[in-house]
Amino acid sequence: MKPNLMPNHPKPINAKTKTKNKKKLSERSLGYFLIAPAMILIFVIAIWPVFQSFYYSMFDLRLNNPGKSEAHTSYSVNLQTYLDNYPFLMNTLDEEIGEASGKTKEELEAIQADLEKIDSELQKDSELKEKYKQVDEKLMVMKPVSEDLAVAELDKDVALDLEKTVDETTDRVRELKGELKNPDDVIGLSSSLSDSVITPNFIGLKHYKENLSDGRMWKAISNTTVFTVISVFIELVIGLAIAILINKAFFGRGLVRATILIPWAIPTAVSAFMWKYLYDGQNGIVAKAFESIGLFDRMTDLLTSSNGAMFSVIFADVWKTTPYMALLLLAGLQTIPSSLYEAAAIDGASKWKQFLKITLPLLKSSILVALLFRTLDAFRVFDLIYVLTGGGPANSTETISILAYKVMFAQTNFGEGSALSVIVFICVAIISMIYIKFLGRDLLNDK
Amino acid sequence: MNKKAGPMFYVFLALFVFLVMFPFLWVLASSIKPVAELFGDRAFIPFTDNMTLENYESVFVNYPFLKYLWNSLVVSTITTVYAVLVASFAAYAIARLKFKGKTFILGLVLSVSMFPQIATISPIYIVLKNLGLTNSYLGLIIPYTTFTLPLSIWLLVTFFRKIPFDLEEAAKMDGASLMQTYWRVILPLAIPGIFTTAILVFISAWNEFLFALTINTDDAYKTVPVGIAMFEGQFTIPWGEVTAATVIVTVPLVIMVLAFQRKIVSGLTSGAVKE
Numbered sequence: 001m002k003p004n005l006m007p008n009h010p011k012p013i014n015a016k017t018k019t020k021n022k023k024k025l026s027e028r029s030l031g032y033f034l035i036a037p038a039m040i041l042i043f044v045i046a047i048w049p050v051f052q053s054f055y056y057s058m059f060d061l062r063l064n065n066p067g068k069s070e071a072h073t074s075y076s077v078n079l080q081t082y083l084d085n086y087p088f089l090m091n092t093l094d095e096e097i098g099e100a101s102g103k104t105k106e107e108l109e110a111i112q113a114d115l116e117k118i119d120s121e122l123q124k125d126s127e128l129k130e131k132y133k134q135v136d137e138k139l140m141v142m143k144p145v146s147e148d149l150a151v152a153e154l155d156k157d158v159a160l161d162l163e164k165t166v167d168e169t170t171d172r173v174r175e176l177k178g179e180l181k182n183p184d185d186v187i188g189l190s191s192s193l194s195d196s197v198i199t200p201n202f203i204g205l206k207h208y209k210e211n212l213s214d215g216r217m218w219k220a221i222s223n224t225t226v227f228t229v230i231s232v233f234i235e236l237v238i239g240l241a242i243a244i245l246i247n248k249a250f251f252g253r254g255l256v257r258a259t260i261l262i263p264w265a266i267p268t269a270v271s272a273f274m275w276k277y278l279y280d281g282q283n284g285i286v287a288k289a290f291e292s293i294g295l296f297d298r299m300t301d302l303l304t305s306s307n308g309a310m311f312s313v314i315f316a317d318v319w320k321t322t323p324y325m326a327l328l329l330l331a332g333l334q335t336i337p338s339s340l341y342e343a344a345a346i347d348g349a350s351k352w353k354q355f356l357k358i359t360l361p362l363l364k365s366s367i368l369v370a371l372l373f374r375t376l377d378a379f380r381v382f383d384l385i386y387v388l389t390g391g392g393p394a395n396s397t398e399t400i401s402i403l404a405y406k407v408m409f410a411q412t413n414f415g416e417g418s419a420l421s422v423i424v425f426i427c428v429a430i431i432s433m434i435y436i437k438f439l440g441r442d443l444l445n446d447k
Numbered sequence: 448m449n450k451k452a453g454p455m456f457y458v459f460l461a462l463f464v465f466l467v468m469f470p471f472l473w474v475l476a477s478s479i480k481p482v483a484e485l486f487g488d489r490a491f492i493p494f495t496d497n498m499t500l501e502n503y504e505s506v507f508v509n510y511p512f513l514k515y516l517w518n519s520l521v522v523s524t525i526t527t528v529y530a531v532l533v534a535s536f537a538a539y540a541i542a543r544l545k546f547k548g549k550t551f552i553l554g555l556v557l558s559v560s561m562f563p564q565i566a567t568i569s570p571i572y573i574v575l576k577n578l579g580l581t582n583s584y585l586g587l588i589i590p591y592t593t594f595t596l597p598l599s600i601w602l603l604v605t606f607f608r609k610i611p612f613d614l615e616e617a618a619k620m621d622g623a624s625l626m627q628t629y630w631r632v633i634l635p636l637a638i639p640g641i642f643t644t645a646i647l648v649f650i651s652a653w654n655e656f657l658f659a660l661t662i663n664t665d666d667a668y669k670t671v672p673v674g675i676a677m678f679e680g681q682f683t684i685p686w687g688e689v690t691a692a693t694v695i696v697t698v699p700l701v702i703m704v705l706a707f708q709r710k711i712v713s714g715l716t717s718g719a720v721k722e
Binding site for chain 2: 026027028030031032034035037038039041042045046047048049050052053056063242245246248250251252254255256257258259260261262263265266267268269270271272273274275276277278280282283285286288319323324327328331376379380382383386387401404405408409414417418420421422424425428432
């Protein structure tokens with residue numbers, strides 16, 4: 001960054017244009033310099049994760065499964081796991097051979113031979129052999145082994161061979177179970193040994209294929225759509241009505257504005273819990289009120305029946321965001337010159353006609369912007385439903401974000417969860433594109 | 448604005464204010480009732496003869512609520528300061544300087560602010576976990592950038608644009624460099640806008656739920672929204688404590704909203720209204 005501005009120095013006249021160019025250039029580079037930190041942060045923390053989500057969604061990624069906790073595109077072996085188990089397995093087999101006799105002994109010896117064969121197969125690769133030695137030495141003296149050192153790439157055939165041999169060992173030992181002294185030790189060691197083989201968990205678009213044919217996903221999409229359309233529509237209608245009514249001078253504007261802001265300002269999770277209390281089937285005042293005006297047969301219906309739960313969620317959302325909608329629309333209304341209404345009144349236009357011919361057209365872009373933000377917010381709804389119903393009862397309020405969260409963090413299936421979150425992303429992108437088409441470039445205009 | 452408000456209007460207004468505020472009032476009334484009166488028939492009577500503060504006491508004694516408040520305060524404050532600082536440079540450049548690709552950048556910022564959080568959470572969670580940053584303040588401050596930075600840039604650009612260009616020109620004439628112009632001329636004029644942005648960013652960081660829920664699962668690092676949402680009793684939800692905690696969280700917000708309502712409204716509507 002070099003602001004090349006030195007007007008104090010007298011300059012020859014013929015250099016004037018040159019200085020001007022230089023000035024422009026410096027302004028431009030300063031501009032890029034100033035936006036760079038923000039752009040880098042946005043790229044690293046917001047844009048990269050979306051691509052990474054898409055990448056993860058093509059893997060069978062499960063955080064609770066050591067062999068699948070990362071995205072692998074090739075075969076490899078975790079030498080730490082391998083060496084933590086292989087020598088002990090051999091020792092245990094030795095002990096068992098010492099105790100056994102006859103057929104059992106023969107079979108055990110055969111198993112051991114197979115394992116030795118695959119072990120030497122593994123060490124044929126010189127690079128792997130080197131790592132093998134290093135890891136072995138570190139394990140001997142109980143030193144920590146770094147991930148880089150522990151994981152070694154394998155030839156596909158060797159990897160499959162290793163996996164097959166180890167799995168067969170487990171099966172063969174199981175069959176001998178009755179004859180052995182400590183069969184569980186052997187089985188335990190050999191099944192841990194099989195964890196050392198890392199197979200590629202790339203599965204392409206399988207998660208998408210499965211999800212797109214899964215009823216639960218479509219149910220979640222339809223729940224999300226129902227929630228979004230109904231709540232945003234009600235919010236728009238009531239919000240517009242309130243905005244028009246309070247668009248005048250009156251006593252106590254400050255109070256009303258504060259009232260409007262409070263539901264917006266309070267954390268959604270906290271207000272959701274508050275509503276949970278008000279909706280409570282035994283002690284909730286709102287549930288009681290709804291029951292007494294005949295909206296619901298029983299108080300408990302509100303949170304324990306499918307329709308009741310959806311109604312509750314929408315009602316709480318309307319309460320929280322209608323005031324905010326009214327505020328946005330009020331700001332738009334205030335930009336409409338009152339002379340327009342006066343002129344219309346003189347021409348004898350009715351209030352309704354004024355609304356249709358003046359208010360709506362002039363408010364169009366405000367309405368669209370408010371709708372855009374609200375629709376996207378509603379579509380990604382999470383906090384409210386997570387706290388209020390948890391997606392229940394019987395998944396009747398499970399939205400797509402809730403489903404993705406459950407798959408990722410309750411089932412620790414990050415691959416499938418990422419696929420669902422990419423689906424959410426695509427839906428949101430489509431919704432914004434539709435709105436932006438209506439809005440045109442207004443939204444980004446320079447002035 | 449020239450229309451006069453009639454008496455019917457005030458009736459409507461009172462009704463509106465009451466409906467919006469009713470949940471809070473009810474929760475406030477419940478929070479000072481003894482626990483026994485929160486259940487059964489007495490649950491529907493808003494007043495109690497045995498007013499008590501035992502719920503409030505319990506919130507602080509039986510739950511690490513003070514810790515939650517502190518965590519939220521630390522995370523939100525640091526997030527706000529750093530997001531607004533980084534954003535102010537970018538917003539100044541976008542609003543005041545001439546260079547190519549501004550519309551694209553603004554479009555990008557707006558699109559990022561529309562990203563669903565759930566779409567970024569799996570890589571962010573895995574990276575933070577591998578870095579050992581889950582259950583730490585940094586573990587929330589970093590992902591909070593995803594929504595606070597675009598929000599700050601978006602708001603600040605509108606505020607910066609409102610500052611008259613003449614002033615900048617005058618400063619240039621007097622020989623100030625671009626950075627001098629920024630620090631001496633633009634920034635002082637932009638302070639109200641920056642403050643407004645900071646309030647809105649602070650509220651959005653304070654209220655965040657999904658990242659806080661997944662990344663900081665340890666009680667020592669939970670934030671208020673997650674802390675309250677996870678209030679659990681031995682057999683039932685401890686409504687007494689929940690209502691008291693809700694009141695404790697809401698009261699500062701009410702004060703803040705009352706104090707800064709004009710600023711908040713100008714911030715909320717600045718990006719959304721075409722003049």
